[in-house]
Each structure stands twice: as C-alpha cells, then as structure tokens.
Amino acid sequence: MSYPVPDPCFKKTCREREICVEKDNKGVCTPESKASCQAVGDPHYETFDGSLFSFQGTCSYVMVKTSGKDKTLTPFSIINKNQLASGARGSYMKSVIIKLPAHEIVITHGERNRVTAIKGLWSVWNLTNHISSFSALQIDNKTSPLPVNLDSGNITITKSGFTGTLKTDFGLEVTFDWGEFFKVTVPSSYYKNLVGMCGTYSNNRSDDFVTPAGVPVSDIVEWAASWSVPDNDRTCWHFPACTEQEKQRYRGPEYCGVLVDKTGPFANCNETVMLAQFPTDCVFYACLTHGSRETYCKALNSYVNSCMLAKTEVSAQWKQITKCRK
Template sequence: SVCVAYGDPHHKTFDGTAHDFQGTCRYTLTKDLGTGADFNVEVQEVPLPWLTSASVVREVYLEAYGHRIAIRQQKIEISENGEEIRSLPFSLADGRIQVQLSGLFVHIQTDLGVEVFYDGNHYAKVEVPSNYQNRVGGLCGNFNGNPDDDFTTPDGTVVSDVNSFGRSWLTSVATCPGGIVGPVGEPPSCPDDIRATAESAERCGLLKKPDGPFAACHGTVDPERFFDNCVFDMCARNGDVVGLCEDFETYADACVEAGVHSFFWRDHSLCRK
C-alpha cells in the first residue's frame, strides 16, 4: 500500500484517509510496530517562508538494518556517521538497501519490500507490502484496511482531532524551531477573488477539465481531492502559482501509479520543462 505527503502538506494514509496536518517538527511517517521493528520512516516538516500557517516536507529519513539514511533537499547522507552519498546508485547492508535515482525522485528500496521516494522538494511517498498490515503506525495510519481509525496515537488511542494525532507522532521537541511544538494552525480564509482564480480552468480547474490534459485519468483516479488540495495550496500562497505544477505532478503520479499514461499535462504553459 502507498502513503504520500506533499504540498502544504497533504497526507494520504495507507487506508486512504486524507488529512492536512500542518506540523513544523520531525514526525514518524510510518514505522514497524512489530517485535522486529524492521523500519522507521520520519519526515521533517518546516514552515513555509512566505506563510507561517502552512508547512512542507523538507527532509525524509529511513532507518533499517541499523542504518539511517537522510534525504535532504540538496544531499543524501548516511546519518549514523555523517557520510554524504555523492553518487548513485548506492547500496548498504550487504545490498539489502539500495539508493538510486528514479525520475525526479531519490528512491530507497529495501529487501523488506519497503520503498521510500522523495523529490527533494515537497513530495514524499512510502510503499509498504501487505505483510505489514495492522503492524505500523505514524502519520500514514495503521494500514488495517479501515480508514475510520487511522488517527491512532502511539498508545493505541483513536482520536478525532488531526492536530492531536499529528503531535502524538512527534519524534522530539528538539526538532521544532525554537522548541515550539506545532502545528502552525489553519491557513487564513481564502479571499473570493483568489479562490476564483485558483479554481479556474487555467489553474487548479485544469485537473478537472473534461477536455483537459488529465481527462484520460478521470475515470480511474478521481481528481476532486487533488483539486481541493491544489486550491488549498494556492490560497495558502495568496494566489501565487508557485507550486501549481507540483500539484499537477502529484495527480499525474497517482494516474501513472494506477496505470494511466496517455496524457501530456506538461504542455501547460506554466509547467513546460
């Protein structure tokens, strides 16, 4: 199953629950709660520089086989000794951990079947095989097939408040700026004119446009949640289109993962590469 965290940040758990926990510290994204404690994935979330009421994933960590790998924006480190990985592919633990580039992502594969992806910007993804069902915890939920109890804290309590849930998976107060435990709070309400622009067919509305570049995917992956997240992000950025292509890319990635490949969204004038 797949869990993602992207944008300001939007999370989708292994069981499909969407939440927008706006933390500003380091949190457990997912970890093995079994006796072997096979793996642990953490994310460092930081406030957006232009909007203190939203945050973004800036670092991703994987612990497995006694190694700790940190993927940062500009570099990849083996954290237990501070050694920087300067060329990829790279392997650790007698080949049981493989680090490579996969498209825009740094991709860590383990022989546990656990895979971690990070684009060095805002998008983190974890894939966990079915043998870890009902034995993981973190911001990605408990992977038991029931989305209704995804907000489970480390002590096994199910809570309804996303902030209580998110804070419960804080790794250390020392990872919080100024020692202040987030979250940073709800973004301000979105002015009508900015919302209208964000929802237009030239902006986030392109995701839902019936004859748009993503139309071939609509029947496979519902664009509604991605559209809502895109509008949320544009509102959080006060209408700035910075990040718009990242939202498009996130939907495109979900489409490709679902087996839909025949669309050309990068023809959008803002997203040509």
C-alpha cells in the same frame, strides 16, 4: 508405484496478507500485495488505507513505523521534519530520516542526487534531537552521490530522472524527489503492523487517526501532535499562533464558516465534493496570515476549483458574497 509429491505449503502458516508459494521444493510465504502512503506539497497526506488529510505543523513527526506486534518483521521507522515555507504556503518536508536496523538514511529537501547514510544504531530520541541540525549527522562524511549500495545490495538507493528510490531486501520502498513528493510502499506482510501518520494499514480508514496509545482522535492537529518527537527546534509548532477568539472569528460566517453554510454559495457543491480538510486548512491559513483576505480568497478558490473538477456548479455570486471580487 509412484506416490504423490507432498505439497510444501500444506503445513506452512503465513501472515494474514501473505500466500505460500513453492520455491526449491519448500513452502515460502510471500506478500500478496503492496500498499502506499504519500505526502505531497505542503504537505497533503494519503494513508495506506486511503484517508486524505492536510497538516502543516513544523515539528518532527513519525510518518510511519512498525508497531512491534510481530517481532519477526524487520523493524523500520520514518521521521519527517517540517519547516515553514516562505510566504503563506504553509510548511514542507525539510528532511526525512529512514531508520533501518543497521543504518539511518537522511534525505534533505533540495539536496538533489545525494543522501546521507549513518551506520550504527541510534535511538529515536538521539536521532531526532539532531534532526534540525544536520551538520551533527554529517560529521562522519557519509554524504554520498547516487547510486548507493549498502549491505551487499540489501539496501539500494538509485535515481531516475528527478526521482530517487530506496529499496530494501524486506520489501520497503521509498520514492522521493527531494522536494514536493515522498512516498512509502510496503509489502502486505506488514498488514496491521504499522502505526504513525500513515495510519495503521488495516484496510479500515476509521482507525487511521489514533494516537500512539491507540486512542481515536477526530482533531487532525491534536492527532498529529501526538506523533511528534523531540527535536532542537524550539520555535516549531503544530498550529500557527492564534488565540481562541481569533479561531472563532475565522470559523465564523464572515470567514471560513461560509464553506459549511447549508444556505451559502457552496452548499450545492458540499453534496458532491467532500469538505474534508478545506475548512481546517482555511482556518490554518487565516491564522498563519493574521486574517489576510487574499489568502482567505485563495482558500475558497481552491475549493471552487475542486467543485469544478467534480462538475458541480457553485453560486455565481460567491465572490460577491465572500468579498473576493478580484
């Protein structure tokens, strides 16, 4: 007489976004999917839940870290240091520190094909206290060409073409090009257990923009500033120096306000292409360049291009109305 083999997953309790699979006659919880957050260019972000925003502050910020709610998950944090680009480009990611339980991995803009690995547990404050002066972190001569293999393969960093990839045994994956692109991918085991500028990974965009205290904030600059961490850069800022009077002027109809004017040249496009960060970016660059008409017109042209991609017409008179005739 044969008896049915008991299901090893019958009494196995997994996390919300995990499934139980049989392995060696045992029930093993595995993630059912993955999610990614990325920063591109100067920098434009997309959170784990798909929220899009731009932020060009030049300080150090928590891009993503574990919230600590689930103590059984492997903790990690990723901190990026931004720097003002030359000209009127805004900022870019100067460096990124990936903090793992036994290592800190430093990726620096322009230093292609190599990373710096620091063994040992550093506090977030000490780490970011030196973030703007990497000579302090490189004294140990830990800078290594790729590929890198740490902890018997539990952490690997490889290169393919222009792209580097860091992988861990707990599912964290980071893809980067030492320049304009940085992407963080996590297994769904981390669902609802992440915080930072990559959002909360809760499948709910409405709670992406909360402070470390869990308070929702609608202003991107104020929200991003709440995720800043100390560094040695005393000249860094979350928004370029601009008086309230100047901001009001740049938000007005003679400048960036034309983007949201319901009777203006872009009104037709507003119904198709979400304005999102365009007005904020416009004011940012106006402050950064002290009201440069050239930069202002480039910001408007960027929105026009988005309208064209969405196959939505903009008034043919927009250049005349905004005095961007060149």
